[in-house]
Amino acid sequence: MSEENLRPEWATKIGFILAAVGSAVGLGNIWRFPYIMGKYGGSAFLLVYLFIIFFICSLPLICELSFGKRTKKENVGAYATINKKLKIFGWLNIITAVLISSYYFVIDGWIAKYIYINVVNASVSDYGTYFANFVASPVVPCVLAIIFLAVVIFFIYRGVNKGIEFINKVMMPLFLAVIIILCAFSVTLPNASDGLKFMFMPDFNKINGEMLLAALGQALFTLSIGMGIILVYGSYMKKNESTVKSAYTIIILDTVFALLAGIVIFPIVFSVGLDVDSGAGLAFITLPNIFTHIPFGNILGVLFFTLLFFAAFTSSISIVEVPTSALIENFNLSRKTASVIVFIVISALAVPVSLSMGVLGNFKIFGKNLFDLFDYLTSNILLPFNTIVLCILMGWFVKLRNLRIFHNKAVYAMFNFLLKFVTPAALVILLLSGTMFK
Numbered sequence: 019m020s021e022e023n024l025r026p027e028w029a030t031k032i033g034f035i036l037a038a039v040g041s042a043v044g045l046g047n048i049w050r051f052p053y054i055m056g057k058y059g060g061s062a063f064l065l066v067y068l069f070i071i072f073f074i075c076s077l078p079l080i081c082e083l084s085f086g087k088r089t090k091k092e093n094v095g096a097y098a099t100i101n102k103k104l105k106i107f108g109w110l111n112i113i114t115a116v117l118i119s120s121y122y123f124v125i126d127g128w129i130a131k132y133i134y135i136n137v138v139n140a141s142v143s144d145y146g147t148y149f150a151n152f153v154a155s156p157v158v159p160c161v162l163a164i165i166f167l168a169v170v171i172f173f174i175y176r177g178v179n180k181g182i183e184f185i186n187k188v189m190m191p192l193f194l195a196v197i198i199i200l201c202a203f204s205v206t207l208p209n210a211s212d213g214l215k216f217m218f219m220p221d222f223n224k225i226n227g228e229m230l231l232a233a234l235g236q237a238l239f240t241l242s243i244g245m246g247i248i249l250v251y252g253s254y255m256k257k258n259e260s261t262v263k264s265a266y267t268i269i270i271l272d273t274v275f276a277l278l279a280g281i282v283i284f285p286i287v288f289s290v291g292l293d294v295d296s297g298a299g300l301a302f303i304t305l306p307n308i309f310t311h312i313p314f315g316n317i318l319g320v321l322f323f324t325l326l327f328f329a330a331f332t333s334s335i336s337i338v339e340v341p342t343s344a345l346i347e348n349f350n351l352s353r354k355t356a357s358v359i360v361f362i363v364i365s366a367l368a369v370p371v372s373l374s375m376g377v378l379g380n381f382k383i384f385g386k387n388l389f390d391l392f393d394y395l396t397s398n399i400l401l402p403f404n405t406i407v408l409c410i411l412m413g414w415f416v417k418l419r420n421l422r423i424f425h426n427k428a429v430y431a432m433f434n435f436l437l438k439f440v441t442p443a444a445l446v447i448l449l450l451s452g453t454m455f456k
């Protein structure tokens with residue numbers, strides 16, 4: 019059989035781990051985690067977060083990996099092995115991945131633009147106005163999103179080994195190098211300790227229900243669970259690799275990178291006495307404004323946006339593999355045709371999403387423009403929902419026992435209990451709070 023007809027497999031274990039960590043470490047780690055940690059009690063939050071990610075979110079991570087690994091199928095095929103009627107849940111994962119892609123690539127495009135303006139050292143006096151005008155402009159952000167997508171699609175087209183595995187093996191070490199350089203710079207800034215205090219200062223009084231939900235939501239998003247990615251990456255695993263060990267390696271590295279991102283960002287913000295923010299405002303307004311005022315700021319800017327670029331690229335490639343693998347395996351398409359179709363579909367969605375920040379801003383559904391709507395729909399509804407379905411199917415129908423991943427009886431009993439009761443209950447609360455109270 020030619021290689022084309024064989025189902026792909028990761029060539030090396032490290033290739034798989036790098037790809038999975040590359041998917042996990044994304045914008046969520048850099049612009050969201052450090053801020054949430056600072057806001058909700060510093061190292062007190064970290065303890066709670068570690069508990070949640072180790073004992074609650076590790077379960078769906080392990081199950082998604084094992085589900086893929088055992089069935090050796092992409093999302094739709096994997097769910098169909100339980101029951102044909104359950105295919106719909108596979109499709110739901112794919113829809114989630116496509117919706118997330120449609121706004122993630124728009125942000126990817128912004129990152130590309132910011133690398134460029136830092137490289138040419140453009141003189142921008144106020145990034146608040148600059149950013150607002152840029153994202154609202156009709157042409158450049160759309161074009162950049164499509165170019166970014168085209169580059170990602172090129173690697174998807176090259177396949178699991180020559181594309182996904184290759185690019186992660188190149189980019190993840192570079193990501194590590196850049197983040198270490200930036201950390202070294204940050205901790206030597208004046209008032210660096212204020213920034214680190216904001217992030218690490220333990221404040222147990224801030225532990226409350228809202229904070230627990232924030233930690234849970236963050237853990238789900240950052241581990242790329244509920245988007246079908248982990249299942250597909252798991253389906254390319256070799257038989258003899260442990261999904262449990264892999265899951266915990268991913269969790270630990272993901273958390274380390276999120277902490278390093280905070281060590282980069284907060285000293286910079288506190289060194290000039292500004293308030294911290296999260297999300298696009300932090301990355302595209304606050305930090306660039308600071309870079310224009312400090313020595314070697316544009317070099318820092320280039321490094322920082324290169325860091326964001328690596329983080330975003332390796333996550334973007336993972337999410338695009340979800341619909342691509344689905345087309346290949348369900349419709350018998352070649353990887354080439356599947357990648358072209360995915361390129362067209364995501365572009366067709368990304369363009370209106372980008373325009374919703376400007377000319378299409380008045381087109382609102384449930385009071386939200388398309389960008390906010392897709393973000394809300396995926397983060398608050400689809401991710402927890404898909405993950406609840408997975409936990410229930412794995413815990414109650416397929417049964418953890420049959421996955422044969424825990425060999426110690428006590429450990430198995432604990433994880434079985436967590437998977438059947440604790441994780442789904444926590445996720446149902448997250449889903450309800452995200453849909454009813456926001």
Ligand code: PHE
Nearest residue numbers: 042044045046047240333337
């Ligand atoms: N883990 C990713 C992040 O933190 C989530 C994600 C993966 C988003 C893939 C988009 C694409 O950003």
